[in-house]
Amino acid sequence: MSEASAIASPTVPVLECDRVTRLFRVKRGLFETPVALRAVDDVSFAVHGGEVLAIVGESGCGKTTLARMLLGLLPPSSGSIRFAGRPMEGVGRSEIAARVQPVFQDPYSSLNPRKTLGQIVGLPLAVHRIGTEDERRARIAEIMELVGLPPHLVHAYPNQLSGGQRQRVAIARALAIQPAIVVFDEPTSALDVSVQAQILNLLMELRRTLELTYIFISHDLAVVEHIADRVAVMYLGRLVELGDTGRIFEDPRHPYTETLLRSILTPDPALGLPPGPFDGEFPDPLAPPSGCRFHPRCPKAMEHCGATAPEARTDSSGLVECHLYNGKSHDR
């Protein structure tokens, strides 16, 4: 219990990334020498207890890689992650797992098809040796009720469930051992909108009642706007902007954030399609552009954007990494 309250302490962030970089060695062709791909590049930010922090950005920008590092599933190549103030390396695997739990996108592949729902939800309890058999059974029933799964499904197998029900199982499994933080990686993108709404409502309610912290990866900006407190925008491995949801959506600073927001298609038939954002292709992550990584596609790019990389600036509105904000005065 004392540990839990240390996690919820308002001064110490529950998770903190300090210049985190993750490289992957990849080969372009069968016989070529491997080159380093910077999936996450020099990223620093803190996650505060009780908040919903969304991570957005195009496919391949490093969201899942970052999430796996926050879950302790993948070590950074350099930089450090602190967990409630302690360096992640010093915290045991099972302690991290007891505190930070994942929910992944695909409710079809992330559940073992040969296990019953009760076994799936109960597995983390068994692994962490929590409670007696009877206590675990009671906990499984309780958690199933919490996520809206009817009790009779305890003996059902994943293939007998709908997509929404499977995602509820994944959520139940993550919550079984009462983690403080849940990392969602595209939790609703495989679901229909009516089911997505059910799941989002459930997540918002669980967060309130269980005082959870969420890291919420999504490419659906309308969903992010609805549930996140803060938004982190990634581009080609870089964290290019971070700020409160309201500020990001009303007053985006980074040109890439602006571009992303313009491509949200709200269901308003009076509006046509937004102007085509950019024609260029998504750059090759193995040979990222020089200078600012966004400069080849940036509508506001200046002379020096392709030559020198902008530095991240932090002020009361959050973080932004763009030459438009370098050199200008900002409150700090």
Place this chain on the structure above:
Amino acid sequence: MTSERDTILRVRDLSVDIPVPSGTLHAVRNVDLSAIRGRTLAIVGESGCGKTMTALAVMRLLPGRARLRAREIGLEGTDLRSLSDKAFSAIRGNRMAMIFQDPMTSLNPVYPIGDQLEEIHIRHRGSGRREARERAEYLLARVGIVNPGTRLRQFPHQLSGGLRQRIMIAMALMCDPALIVADEPTTALDVTVQAQVLHLLKDLQAEFDMALILITHDLGIVARIADRIAVMYAGRIVETGSSRQIFAAPTHPYTQGLIDCIPYPGKTERRTALGSIPGIVPSLVGDAPGCMFRNRCAMAEERCRDGGNVERSVEDGHSYRCVHPVERLRGTMVPS
């Protein structure tokens, strides 16, 4: 008013049944629709509601076991039902073409994309290799691909998802079709790439004066590009109208529910519960005479069991299937 000549495709009373171990699955029931030259019809609805089966029925690409019934499937005045398979394949890819969600379903991984595009032109137009290549290069450039010559020599796996989807669009356009059916063409793409691809479809549609049927589950896309909308639920079109009519005055409880489900930045209040439709879609296996939405519908009554499919009109061009009159569904009439 659209003249007869402008109606490129007219489908009347289309049903698709698929025999499954537990009985007959009614994938599509009594669907009517038409596609107009230069206009976009969007078919929306959630997974499994029959959108793809409707398109495949029109294209004669249904899975082998599926059975099709229709009173009419007319393309530019020809009733497609009466055509032999051979005659049909002279039309598919030529007068009408389909774009799939996953481009890999229509691209052959072992041939360069150039060969695949050219082949279509050669087959349908009897053109030579040279002419076909020119057409392919022109269209690749038209879909925004910078060095078409090089790209045509590449194999599908060497291209990003966004590029492949553009190539699919170019492929569909090879013979200047009158109708394009695009099934979730942007679902697998990033939002920024999605915006590009949708733009492209819209521009090309205007340029070539084509009828477009766009299948999607994304109401945002639908609102922004459709002229007319057909909302499907469990195999049936439950509401149809102009884009404005559907979004300004959604009438069927399912359409209303669907629109309430989606977060709308600036409109839905942040961090509050979204509207939601309880329950899950019913099984499509076996006979179901009444309204298929009744097990999830707040307005359901006993008579929905058998009387749910009467078509009612809201106003000209806007109709829905439900036992209740408009006033009742809009909450302007007290329940009896």
